[in-house]
Amino acid sequence: MNSGYPIGIGWEAQTVKNGSRSSSATSYLAPQFVARPNLHVLLNARVTRVLQTASGDFRKVEFVQDLNGKKFTLTATKEVILSAGSINTPSILLHSGIGDSTTLSSLGIKSTHHLPSVGQNLTDHPLIFFSFQVNSTDTWETAERNATLAAEQFAEWNTSRTGPLIDPPTNQLGWLRVPDNASVFERGRDPSAGLNTPHYEVIFGAGSFTPPPPTGNYISIFPAVVSPASRGSVSIVNNDPFSAPLINPNLLSSPIDLFIMREALKSCLRFAAAPAWNGFIISPVANVSLESTDAELDSFIRQNAATVFHPVGTASMSPKNASWGVVDPDLRVKGLKGLRVVDLSVAPFIPAAHTQAAACILGERASDFVKEMWS
Numbered sequence: 001m002n003s004g005y006p007i008g009i010g011w012e013a014q015t016v017k018n019g020s021r022s023s024s025a026t027s028y029l030a031p032q033f034v035a036r037p038n039l040h041v042l043l044n045a046r047v048t049r050v051l052q053t054a055s056g057d058f059r060k061v062e063f064v065q066d067l068n069g070k071k072f073t074l075t076a077t078k079e080v081i082l083s084a085g086s087i088n089t090p091s092i093l094l095h096s097g098i099g100d101s102t103t104l105s106s107l108g109i110k111s112t113h114h115l116p117s118v119g120q121n122l123t124d125h126p127l128i129f130f131s132f133q134v135n136s137t138d139t140w141e142t143a144e145r146n147a148t149l150a151a152e153q154f155a156e157w158n159t160s161r162t163g164p165l166i167d168p169p170t171n172q173l174g175w176l177r178v179p180d181n182a183s184v185f186e187r188g189r190d191p192s193a194g195l196n197t198p199h200y201e202v203i204f205g206a207g208s209f210t211p212p213p214p215t216g217n218y219i220s221i222f223p224a225v226v227s228p229a230s231r232g233s234v235s236i237v238n239n240d241p242f243s244a245p246l247i248n249p250n251l252l253s254s255p256i257d258l259f260i261m262r263e264a265l266k267s268c269l270r271f272a273a274a275p276a277w278n279g280f281i282i283s284p285v286a287n288v289s290l291e292s293t294d295a296e297l298d299s300f301i302r303q304n305a306a307t308v309f310h311p312v313g314t315a316s317m318s319p320k321n322a323s324w325g326v327v328d329p330d331l332r333v334k335g336l337k338g339l340r341v342v343d344l345s346v347a348p349f350i351p352a353a354h355t356q357a358a359a360c361i362l363g364e365r366a367s368d369f370v371k372e373m374w375s
Contacts, residue, residue: 001013001173002357004196005196006175006196006198006353007175007176007177007196007198008174008175008176009172009173009174009175009202010172010173011171011172012168012170012171012172012173013357014168014171015027015356016166016168018161019157019161019162019165019166020161021168024356024359024360024363028363029041044065045063045064045065046063046064046065046067046242047061047062047063047084047092048062048063048064048071048092048095048241048242049061049062049092049095049096049241050062050080050082050092050093050096050098050339051073051096052112053075053338056113056335056336056337057336057337057338058080058096058098058333058336058337058338058339059075059076059077059078059079059080059337059338059339060073060074060075060076060080061073061074061075061076061080067242076338078338078374079338079339079340079370079373080338080339080340081340081341081342081366081370082339082340082341082342082343083341083342083343083363084343085311085343085344085345086122086234086311086312086313086314086315086343086344086345087234087245087247087311087314088245089314089315089341089343089345090118090119090234090235090245090314090315090345091119091234091236091241091245092241093115093118093119093315093326093333094109094118094119094235094236095109095236095239095241096112097109097110097111097112097113098112098113098115098118098333098336099111099114099115099116099118099119100114100115100116100118101114103235107236107237107238107239108238108239109239113333113335113336115326115333115334115335116324117315117316117318117324117325117326118314118315118326119233119234119235119314120231120233120314120316121231121233121313121314121316121348122231122232122233122234122247122248122249122250122311122312122313122314123228123230123231123232123311123312123313123349123350124228124232124249124251124307124308124309124310124311124312124350125201125224125225125226125228125307125308125310125350126224126225126228126230126249126251126252126257126261126305126306126307126308127203127222127223127224127225127305127306127307127308128222128223128224128261128265128300128301128304128305128306129208129209129210129220129222129304129306130220130221130222130223130265130268130284130285130286131208131209131210131212131218131219131220131221131222131284131285131286132218132219132220132221132272132281132282132283132284132285133216133217133218133281133282133283133284133285134217134218134219134280134281134282135217135279135280135281135282136217136280137217138206138217139206139207139208139217139218139219140205140206140207140208141207141208141212141216141217141218142217143164144207153165169205169207169209170203170204170205171204172204173201173202173203173204174201174202174203174204175198175201175226175352176198176199176200176201176202176264176267177192177195177197177198177199177200178199178200178259178260178263178264180195182259182263184255184256184259185256187255188229188254188255188256189229190256191227191228191229191254191256191257192227192352193227193349193352197227197352198226198227198352199225199226199227199260199264200223200224200225200226200227200260200261200263200264200267201223201224201226201264202221202222202223202264202267202268202271203220203221203222203223203224204219204220204221205219205220206219206220207219207220208220208285209222212285213285218285219281221268221271221272222268223261223264223265223267223268224264224308225252225257225260225261225264226350226352226353227260227350227352228251228254228257228260228350229254229256229257230250230251230252230253230254230257231250231253231313232247232248232249232250232251232253233248233250233314234246234247234248234314235248249307249311251305251307252301252302252305258298258301261301261305262294262297262298262301265288265297265300265301266290266297269284269288269289269290270290272284273290286300286304287300288300308354310350310354310355311344311345312344312345312347312349312350312351312355313344313345313347313348313349313350314326314345315327315333315341315345315346316345316346316347316348317329317331317346317347317348318334318348320334325348326341326345326346327340327341327346330369330373331346331366331369340366340369340370342362342363342366343359343362344358344359344362346362347362
């Protein structure tokens with residue numbers, strides 16, 4: 001999976017320890033780390049803006065601990081690191097006056113730094129949840145419908161960290177490409193990074209990821225476009241920092257993405273129709289099949305497209321002298337002092353993979369930048 005040559009189907013790489021998920025929270029904010037004298041974690045706090053301490057120097061953070069209460073500020077002696085994610089990072093920047101000056105002025109926000117790329121380039125992995133009825137009782141639905149069995153499985157996990165609950169929803173993944181000579185690439189550039197990079201992913205699960213019918217058992221075999229060409233945006237609707245941002249994923253807006261998703265869905269249907277599954281896979285739950293026309297598949301895709309929740313790109317990195325982008329290669333906000341962004345909003349392109357590892361790598365690299373600058 002992580003060799004650089006992922007094309008094919010194989011075991012999923014996972015971060016699991018002692019039968020429980022090992023996340024960035026448990027691994028970086030576990031009790032032994034929170035106890036460090038140079039780390040203070042403030043709970044129930046929401047950042048509203050970053051503020052200037054001097055012209056072009058943004059080292060002050062404004063935040064609240066009650067949506068209707070007092071606003072507080074903290075000033076960093078060295079720098080502020082904004083790590084609010086691909087949705088809230090651009091929202092905080094925009095409410096701070098960092099963004100397109102014309103748009104901000106129209107919302108009643110004083111422009112503090114003209115940076116039109118803030119909130120642009122939103123990229124995500126679109127997927128289609130797709131399940132098949134199977135001739136088996138060894139799927140999630142059995143325990144979901146049987147409270148006694150579910151309690152037994154939980155007790156087994158809780159006492160010994162064994163049993164079915166030690167497994168994540170998926171343990172096998174496929175990384176695949178559409179044909180390199182596909183006609184769609186005559187009308188647009190191949191969005192993948194190269195011939196060893198997948199266009200789409202196939203995700204397998206021992207149950208339905210969406211609410212199943214009241215009877216029967218199901219498995220999931222569903223596709224996600226992992227090298228998308230479509231781009232969306234994150235913007236704000238007013239000058240109230242507590243208002244939800246306007247998220248436009250713009251999924252499948254590129255004809256190339258729709259083509260890849262259609263071919264990926266066909267791939268899932270072909271896989272499920274293989275002779276090896278005779279007597280096991282009964283039929284897809286959705287009313288589509290290998291006999292469906294491209295128009296019928298496209299209609300199904302547009303009605304059912306969702307997201308893997310891997311948003312990136314809304315504070316994109318670019319070369320230092322580039323006129324576009326939000327941060328430089330050291331992740332410092334362009335044209336400003338004292339403010340750095342460290343989350344996957346800085347990724348100019350989405351990884352053709354799940355984004356957990358990329359986010360951790362970015363954080364580790366950023367810590368090197370900080371230490372190099374201030375040590």
